[in-house]
Amino acid sequence: MNTPIVKLSDKDLESVYEPSEDSFLLIDALEADLEVLKAMKPVMCLEIGSGSGIVITALAMALKKHCQCYHLAIDINLDACRISKKTAAENLVDIDIAQMDLLNCIRTGNVFDVVVFNPPYVVTTDDEISNKQILFKAWAGGTNGRKVMERVFPKIPHILSNTGTFYLLVIEANDPEYILRVFTDLNMVGEIIAERKIRGEHLYILRFKKIK
């Protein structure tokens, strides 16, 4: 998978998450799954919290060679929405963007074939999530670092198509085993498909599918 060109000015970096190890691990995991993804011929993909847009753009670039696909990116931060749009355009892929709090205004209907989420996962106090500085939203995850991501968990089965796949990045402190169990209760099956240790953080990629 080619890495998209992402241009962020110093000004952009004040409010938009800079592609980091977590972004790259998620892209690597999608790349490792690319043959499976191509075989399922996804027609609708969604990224929650697209930030610079690097992940969904990488996915769109890889799928474009193989099939046509619609891509939607959501972020709560308008600057991130704008930069995601720009990143897509600079890499010649078509991605629609909506500014939204998680999946708040997405209708249920089991339409998305691929959903990816690299959430704010750092363990912080719950207050830090609503810090006025928008960049806090990129990483502040509250208690167990799960406060933001777990709001979308129960919605995933309602937006994912029956053959769809959900990719989630988490860290050790979020308790990946606990998250896998939460999804079991949602009638989905998950597994760890990639992990990487970086300075003081142990990153994991979880992949979920619906139980048939």
Add this chain to the structure above:
Amino acid sequence: MKLLTHNMLTSKCLKGVTVGYPLGIVAKDIKVSEVDFNSEFIARIIPKLDWATLWKAAESIGHVGELPQTLIQDFETNEEFLKKVHHVLLEVEVINGDLLCPESGRKFPINDGIPNMLLNEDEV
């Protein structure tokens, strides 16, 4: 914002709103561009759509053309029809305007093609 995205959006999360779908569209600027046509892709995306919503959205912004109000039966094999659907789904974009909650009238502004679906704390 493409009409395909509009098809996926609801204002149901607003306090007191029960369906919140489909959202109305008031388009100030519309851009029409050419996108490569792939009949298989369109045929596979149609079952995921709410057809009545797509039709109404296209109609309300003056781009419905000859799109039939009800989905035809053998759409997979009808190239002419799939091309019309392709056009409204992917080639027409609302750049500036508003989305409207059908129940409360709450406006969601669209600027530079990005709809702002954020709600205030007291609205949820």
